[in-house]
Amino acid sequence: MKKIAFFTFLLFSFLGYSQKKSLEAQLITESISIDGKLNEPAWQNAPIASDFVMYQPDNGKPIPENQKTEVKVLYNNDAIYVGVMMYDNEPNKILKEISQRDNFGTADIFGVFINGFNDGQQSFEFFVSAADVQGDCIMTDVNGEDYSWDAVWISKAAMTDNGWIVEIKIPYAALRFSEEDKQIWGINFFREIKRERKKYTWNLIDTKLGTFTQQNGLLEGIQNIKPPTRLFLMPYASYYLNAADHQKTYATIKGGMDIKYGINDAFTLDAILIPDFGQTKYDDQILNLGPFEQQFNENRAFFTEGTDLFNKGNMFYSRRIGGRPSTEPTLNEHEEIIEEVQNVNLINALKISGRTKKGLGVGILNAITEKTFTTIKDTISGETRREVVEPLTNYNVLVLDQRFRKNSSVTLINTNVTRNGNFRDANVTGLAWDLNTKANTYNLSGNVKYSLINDTEDKNGVFSTLSFAETSGNYRYSLGSDFVSKDFDPNDLGINFYTNYYNFYGNGNYRILNPTKLFNSFKIDYDMYLELNKDSGKVQENKISSEVNITTIKNNYYGLGVVFYPLESNDYYEPRAENRYVIIPRKIETWGSISTNYNKKFALDLNPSIIFTNEAGRMAYGADIGPRYRFNDKLLLTYTFSFNRKNNNKGYIDSIDDDNNESTPETIIFANRNVITYSNTLSGKYALNSAMTLNLAVRQYWSYAENKENLELQPDGTLTPYPEYTENKNSSFYSWNTDLSYSWWFAPGSQLSILYRNNASNFERVIDKDFKHNVSALLNNEALKHIFSISVKYFIDYNAVKNKVRKRA
Template sequence: MSLIKRIIPCILLISGVCYSQKKSLRAETVTSSISINGKLDDPDWENAQVASDFVMYMPDNGKPENPGTKTEVRVLYDNNAIYIGAILYDNEPGKILKEITDRDDFGTSEHFGVYLNGFNDGQQDYRFFVSASGVQMDCLATETDEDFSWDAIWNSSVSITDFGWVVEMRIPYAALRFGNQKDQTWGLNFYRELRRYRQKFTWSFIDTNIGAVMTQAGLLEGIHDIHPPTRLFFIPYSSYYYDYTGGVADNKIKVGMDIKYGISDSFTLDAILVPDFGQTKFDNVVLNLTPFEQQFNENRPFFTEGTDLFNKGNLLYSRRIGGPPSTYPVTADNEVVSQYPNSVDLLNAIKISGRTKGGLGIGVLNAVTEETTANVTNTDTGQSRHVIVEPLTNYNLTVLDQRFNGNSSVSFVNTNVTRNGSYRDANVSALVWDLNTKGNTYKLAGDFKYSYINDAKDYDGFKTALNLIRTHGNNRFDILAKYISGGYDINDMGIAFINNYYSFYANYSYRILNPTEHFNTFKYSSSTSIEIQNSTGKIQDYFWNARFDFTLKKNDSFNIGMEMRPVETFDFYQPRVTGRYSYNPRSMLAYSIFSSNYNRKFAIDANPSMDASYEKGRYGYGFYLSPRYRITDRLLFSASFDLYKKFNDRGYIDQDDTNIYYGQRDRKTISTELTGRYSINNKMTINLTARYYWSYADYERLFTLNDDGYLTDFTASQQTIDSYNQNLSLWNFDLSYNWWFAPASQISVLYRNNSEYYSSLVDPRFGHNTKNVLDTPLNTVLSVSVRYYIDYNVFKSK
């Protein structure tokens, strides 16, 4: 027994030393042509060094791989590309999951991936994945984000065997970034997902007890005498649109080009000439009764791809570029605005981004939008005039991000919007820091931001924050203090809804790092926050919440939470008048979320919730349900139903020279969506998305807002009250065909129609509102787009 007691600590010590040392793998030179066929039957593979002994990343962090599902990977290289060959053993090959999906959609499949960092600096990975069905996924990855909108030109092939499956990949150097040293050392890791067990493995062990992932990568050695190629890519496109809107048909052809050019080993220029965003996903518009604009996701590839640097400081809301005009026409008593554009056309845009050997990241984004006018019509004479609502405008963002110690950074960010003529200009600067301890156990983050607006009345403001975070172990915390002045405004190129307050926030969380008898994962978190308005000292927000997140052994996940606002607060934005405010009563919210294991053919998500204020009769409830059924590996359907109902809600409705008016309303919102995907093969899919949205606000009482923030009943006729009712129905339908006919090259066909029905008459019948919106004339678009990715190196060789 004493001998065993002595041996065990030695084994544990040796294991700890092994994990602390970086794994390394030597790449061998290709001596003959490599055929990418998913078979590894070329003789060079036999002589390559083998990477093995994978370790579980999730859920049982640190557990060695099972011998029955072991993984072996080899790496070769030549003057043009790096080659990855992987044998993924599986003692039950008939159970390998291999759903066929769109590119960059992992779906319900087994996966293999390689993470490459040509500078071995722990800053950014180029990640390439292949599913067991042969679908490619690729992304640019940092510690905080994986950007799957990035698409590279590379080849891969898979084959299912009687011992598992095999992956073969060829990744050209033009798809990577690395220096021009004679002897190369790259950061390297391999990834495998055993989807049917919901287990993820890596070759170089990633300790989840540590906050950083990329600094735990292994090393790829042995590559020498290669040179970064000319990184020049042309992406010409041609699109045809048939548009039938408002009973008028229109045909349009667009031709343009995107260009990607490697200025140096590290820096890339992206440019769009004559942009075409006609096939981007539609926005999920809602009935918005808040004092703030609705924020939309960015769906345009140019503004989503490779934007990690540009998101430093959170000063960029790219939907501003090419969004709605910034002004509205001033009209006389006998004039009306007869035509107002929904958006401004983008003329061109460029991005320059990269990082020097010393860790300095530099990013520049510049975009120009065209002068845009609205039509104003004289109701007496019928004559119209054009009014500029957005002049020629230049948007510019500059980022300098200095990385050091492998895991920390200090950034300077500046945004500038310059409008032609006497229109409003804006400038925002920020200093942002993210400092981590050497062992990635603690983080000190913060910022200082300053904004200046040049308008009819100039003004400025600032914001500062300091954040201390414990990022390791079972027990973690997050403490934040923040101050924002009243004149702080970043909304010309960014988005920030509120200012003029200071706040304190604290969060504590506990998590298990390895599965237990009942749980694969488990996390408890609790947060509290208080916001105090600067000018009055009144509390504008205060909450405390608690949440449990856990996954059971069969990989069904649950979230249970509650949030309380135990004191009365004041809203300084709902009245739409500076210096005025209205009260919010104490309230509470409870919710739960269930998501069944997507490995099953039939899975379901559900989310019931309920909220209530401490004032009698003011409450609400919601229910979200989303079933999905994977009929075959090629065919998938999912649906969602989202209901929310609010009783005796109160909010702003109108104002005049004397009063600000509020109304008490019942609100109901129903949103349904059907999506479907049929994969003809791993490069060709047909996708369906249909959305119906219906929401109304039915007013019952009117109030005037007092100077102290409370409400007084206002007597009005029922006709007056009803005039404030709102009833909105929306219909969107997209049917698309996508074919990746060559690496990163695509043919897309899209049929889209949509309609909108709005009325101040509230009809509470679901069927009638559905009929109303479908009876409204549909706006229809049929478009065909071809994009072809041309690599200058391939073109030159031919």
């Protein structure tokens, strides 16, 4: 009997899990109050979606009866409504930390995933936590979850004696669907029980397959609705008060508007009129001793929201728009810059994006920055002059992405930068492909890019990559190769550092798909990488690595990795000179990572690492230590201390040209140096309620490079002593940033933000190793700037205004 019952269970499991579940949406005429009570009669008669199954960690296991979840869906001419009852046998243990929007902290979560075209391409995901905090994102299999996308919708979570309830209203303006009379949407429901770290979905998401968005269930029954006019206006006003020691305090008032317009059922126009990014998060600057610029994260909402199409082919780096000028001023003798430009002002920007029913995604982004001058002073005569460092510039990105079979795509991308006058122009075109078998078991991906630069000397280059991977099951692997020509240059609107090479790489990994007695998750990776200079055939990079990542039954994470560099490599970039290279010795690196269960009030993150080379005394080591403490559901503090030390590091400091002999190569000076870095970061959150939070972010950073011996780079890549060079090229950079902010979502889509910020940074050649003195000097000198700002943005929905006017009429 036990065997019969077992095989019967397997049969029903197979029949249930191999087919998409379906739910009928109920048409309503009565009004629904979003209060978390589900007491309207329409809720009582609606069909129920239940029988949730586990997504992680024990994939496919049914949810316990005492934690069952029941979901109902209603609709009318304006919106769909989702009502959820989540039972819990221990309701007093439900975690409900209050956090900011899109950051759920330690709280139970409910989510609804909607694909209005039921094409498996992307889902709009809406989440509500047990603390009544909203989150939303766009989900694609290629790019994952993009939480920079924000919609305007209404929800309410409420606790009960036997669990908790969520009630949601999602206006059609927040979704995308066709104009057909009879709608069939892809839909799934999600629940996370945080204290157990268990995630469930209504329709099974099979983790053996390399896809998420194609495993939705079906929502049927919605008829005779029409996509609304999607026109949203977001006017804003900002006030800034700037002050610094020994400088005049001044106030600035700004105002402008963002516009979102639904061109049709699939495409949306986003536009910025008079941009204002004054409250954007500060950049974490570092002491950059390398040959390449520091890459920063994008924190401006316009350039992060809904940009999955523009990220295809890895050709778009949005920080180029409104970043530093593209040219440096020409200084004559006895001249100096007295007004250096840090960022070019953005005049306006717009983007059009969407996808047709047949799977064609179209993305167009355009931005214009203003003509920018720097001020230069003659130190003898005192006269000043202005020089253009960035002309009026147009940035443009075009993407055509054709998806097919719900899991594959071919993409054409073009980026173009046109500068007014006799300045550098750039054009880059790419073709990318991401091809998956019907069963999502194998993947073939790659791209080809071509760059064309029009400057004083035109140049063009090519980048190509191809990889093949098995993407399902316990054992998976991948193989690939890249080829990059010397003159490939996408950096006017993209970012790429390494050129003139070809490489080969491979990966093999094993993972468990269901928990064991010891682990909730276990994965081991093995990687190999070899990179060769295209002209000389010399090894530029090589490594063999292995790492293990584990989550225990108690939800503590452990990671361990070892990286071998078995061959000497040749760095063609650090010398900052054509066809010159420096030899990098063989080395071995090991690292560890520990992250204890965040469900507990106290948790700790620890990440140590150490590198040994086969060169005497040359090594590096460091660690990040991050304790965090959740005092209650409202207050959380996180602190991170980072330390890193490089002993006998070899790096470029200067070069000397022999102007009298063109046949003699320039002398390239390196230094044998110790590089030490400290940073302290404190972040805190106090939530007054789910709509109001106080946030604190403090970062202190100090890094210095102390040169012990000057070295000359030889033509064969070796370094020899060079005592003739005596100039001080020590480096010491320290910075301070503080953000204290108050955020209030006073209406759907409408926000009041109050921010106090102070920041300062300094670079010196003289190293003061008194840590306390360094920090106090930075906080008490005239470089410290204070900014107080208030910003209000208000969300206006054309449909809501139109309905109000009709009612009054």
